[in-house]
Amino acid sequence: xxxxxxxxxxxxxxxxxxxxxxxxxxxxxxxxxxxxxxxxxxxxxxxxxxxxxxxxxxxxxxxxxxxxxxxxxxxxxxxxxxxxxxxxxxxxxxxxxxxxxxxxxxxxxxxxxxxxxxxxxxxxxxxxxxxxxxxxxxxxxxxxxxxxxxxxxxxxxxxxxxxxxxxxxxxxxxxxxxxxxxxxxxxxxxxxxxxxxxxxxxxxxxxxxxxxxxxxxxxxxxxxxxxxxxxxxxxxxxxxxx
Amino acid sequence: xxxxxxxxxxxxxxxxxxxxxxxxxxxxxxxxxxxxxxxxxxxxxxxxxxxxxxxxxxxxxxxxxxxxxxxxxxxxxxxxxxxxxxxxxxxxxxxxxxxxxxxxxxxxxxxxxxxxxxxxxxxxxxxxxxxxxxxxxxxxxxxxxxxxxxxxxxxxxxxxxxxxxxxxxxxxxxxxxxxxxxxxxxxxxxxxxxxxxxxxxxxxxxxxxxxxxxxxxxxxxxxxx
Numbered sequence: 001x002x003x004x005x006x007x008x009x010x011x012x013x014x015x016x017x018x019x020x021x022x023x024x025x026x027x028x029x030x031x032x033x034x035x036x037x038x039x040x041x042x043x044x045x046x047x048x049x050x051x052x053x054x055x056x057x058x059x060x061x062x063x064x065x066x067x068x069x070x071x072x073x074x075x076x077x078x079x080x081x082x083x084x085x086x087x088x089x090x091x092x093x094x095x096x097x098x099x100x101x102x103x104x105x106x107x108x109x110x111x112x113x114x115x116x117x118x119x120x121x122x123x124x125x126x127x128x129x130x131x132x133x134x135x136x137x138x139x140x141x142x143x144x145x146x147x148x149x150x151x152x153x154x155x156x157x158x159x160x161x162x163x164x165x166x167x168x169x170x171x172x173x174x175x176x177x178x179x180x181x182x183x184x185x186x187x188x189x190x191x192x193x194x195x196x197x198x199x200x201x202x203x204x205x206x207x208x209x210x211x212x213x214x215x216x217x218x219x220x221x222x223x224x225x226x227x228x229x230x231x232x233x234x235x236x237x238x239x240x241x242x
Numbered sequence: 243x244x245x246x247x248x249x250x251x252x253x254x255x256x257x258x259x260x261x262x263x264x265x266x267x268x269x270x271x272x273x274x275x276x277x278x279x280x281x282x283x284x285x286x287x288x289x290x291x292x293x294x295x296x297x298x299x300x301x302x303x304x305x306x307x308x309x310x311x312x313x314x315x316x317x318x319x320x321x322x323x324x325x326x327x328x329x330x331x332x333x334x335x336x337x338x339x340x341x342x343x344x345x346x347x348x349x350x351x352x353x354x355x356x357x358x359x360x361x362x363x364x365x366x367x368x369x370x371x372x373x374x375x376x377x378x379x380x381x382x383x384x385x386x387x388x389x390x391x392x393x394x395x396x397x398x399x400x401x402x403x404x405x406x407x408x409x410x411x412x413x414x415x416x417x418x419x420x421x422x423x424x425x426x427x428x429x430x431x432x433x434x435x436x437x438x439x440x441x442x443x444x445x446x447x448x449x450x451x452x453x454x455x456x457x458x459x460x461x462x463x464x465x466x467x
Contacts, residue, residue: 050371077377087372091390100386101376153376 001026001157001188002047007056009042009212016042017053017212024157029189031199031220034209035235040192041084043209044159047190048072048079061156077105080150080158084165086142088134094121094145095130098152106153113152120148124178140171147178157188164195194239200224208232250433251442254425261425262446264339268421269408272346276407277400279347280354285384287359298355305352311413317345318417338419342411350407357403361396362388398462405454409447422446 002024009017017039024030032040045051047058049065049072058065063075088097098117102108108116121127124144126137134142143163150158160179164172176198183189183202193199199206199220206223208216208231216223216232227233251258287298305313321341365388373383393400412423420428423443430439 045371048375050374073374073377073379076375079375081372081375083368083372083375085366085368087366087368089369089372089387089391091394101378104382104386105377149376 001028001061002190003057003059004043004047005057005059007043007046007053007058009039009046009051009053015212017046020056020209020212020214022207022214022217024188024190026188027186028204029183029187029202030191030205030207031203032190032192032207032209033194033196033199033235034215037211038209039212040207040209041161044161044190044192047159048076048081050081073105077101077153078156080153080155082143082146082150082158082160082163084162086134086139086146086166088142088146088149090134093131093133094126094137097134097145098149101149102152117148117152120151121145123151124148125174138171139167140174143167143171143175144178147175147182151182157190158182160189160191160193162192162194164193196224196236196240208235210235246438246441247435248438248442250429250435251438254429254433254439257420257429258422258425261420261422264420265408265411265422268339268343268346268411268414269404271343272350272407272411273400273404275343275347276350276354277358279351281358281389283351283355284359284362287355288362302352302355305349306356310349310410311416313349314342314345314413315416317341317348321345338414338417342414342417342419346407346411350403353403354400357396357399358392361392361399364395365391398458401458401461402455405451405458408454409451412447 004020004022007017007020008015020039020043022030032044034040042051046053047060047065049070053066056066060075060079063070065072065075088094089100092100095114095117098120099110099113102113102116103110106113118127118130121130124147126141126144126148129137129141129145134145137145147163163179164175167175172195176195179189179191179198180202191198191203203220205217205219207214208223208227208229210231215229216227218227223232224236227236283298283301286294287302289295318338318341321344322337325337325340369387369391370383373387374380378386411421414421415424415427418424426439426443427436430436433439
């Protein structure tokens with residue numbers, strides 16, 4: 001479904017990604033972790049072309065992301081993305097946030113889009129908030145709306161960029177619950193997160209990054225059992241201690 | 243300087259009102275065209291296309307470095323010749339109003355584009371990312387997501403610029419066009435009551451602009467909360 005081959009990216013002389021390669025099969029859930037500045041968010045943003053990269057290749061569902069001839073908006077329409085800061089559109093109601101791209105990009109009628117949106121709001125437990133504006137919702141609620149918004153496009157896979165990092169601790173669970181549900185339904189997911197509990201529960205593989213490199217790419221059992229690299233061991237010992 | 247004599251004002255009111263209409267016409271058109279053209283300039287300047295961003299930067303810097311009154315005079319001299327060659331209008335036709343409108347619109351666009359550029363930049367960059375991630379094109383993301391938010395933040399600044407423009411329209415006196423200020427000047431000159439007329443005109447400008455800025459300030463508070 002997603003193939004990343006030797007992807008490198010630099011800002012001037014600063015190497016953000018170097019020679020990253022991995023792949024995500026259909027229905028697989030991959031957790032990407034690593035210290036801040038390790039390039040994990042950049043990597044995931046390369047997958048739908050939000051960040052350009054200088055060399056290497058990324059193929060999503062048979063389409064090359066880096067190819068200048070690729071119709072990026074069309075590709076992105078089928079790749080859901082959830083951001084650290086939710087990025088709901090503050091000038092639109094929750095319903096309109098969900099309907100906008102369905103109507104403008106997928107060409108659905110407004111009624112159809114609103115209906116699909118409400119279905120998904122119900123799924124994330126927020127149908128009652130449909131007519132509110134994002135500013136009136138808690139962080140956890142906003143992030144669940146953002147997930148529903150991404151799902152409203154019927155994506156073939158979902159990218160999550162630190163979806164719980166900006167949340168108050170008591171709101172993390174409600175968001176993770178939605179993500180666990182998605183994973184269990186077989187959604188292909190690439191998740192940048194430090195939530196190791198989530199990784200243990202639903203991830204198939206864990207990728208550990210450091211200084212722009214993929215240091216470890218292992219099945220969950222191996223990663224948590226005995227990570228091969230010292231850097232990953234150190235990282236795990238630090239975040240799992242408390 | 244003798245006693246002040248205000249008696250020539252009541253009789254001149256219809257003429258002054260006609261001047262005020264001209265002033266408002268110029269202001270309104272310059273604000274509308276200035277905002278539309280200014281938005282395009284701002285988008286060009288921020289676009290990755292070098293040619294467009296150089297053009298926009300050059301345009302803005304040119305107009306911001308030239309006195310408005312000179313721009314007005316240029317257009318007063320150029321526009322009639324242009325109209326003549328384009329539409330065969332006779333040279334004697336009165337093009338003062340249209341040339342003033344064109345000059346103000348093009349001049350103000352330079353200022354508006356800087357306000358609008360700052361407004362667009364004030365909308366978090368993540369919003370463009372989110373809109374793009376949903377498959378919206380750059381143009382769709384701009385018109386449906388970024389600009390609506392940017393304009394909401396900018397309304398007070400745009401209105402304030404409009405108030406400044408309203409005052410600046412008095413510069414059309416260089417083409418002896420009878421806007422409000424020009425009308426007042428003409429009446430005062432005719433009746434030998436220049437001081438009274440200019441005091442009166444000043445009071446009217448003050449009243450309109452001051453109450454408009456009070457409204458803007460109230461609106462600003464409402465937006466901020």
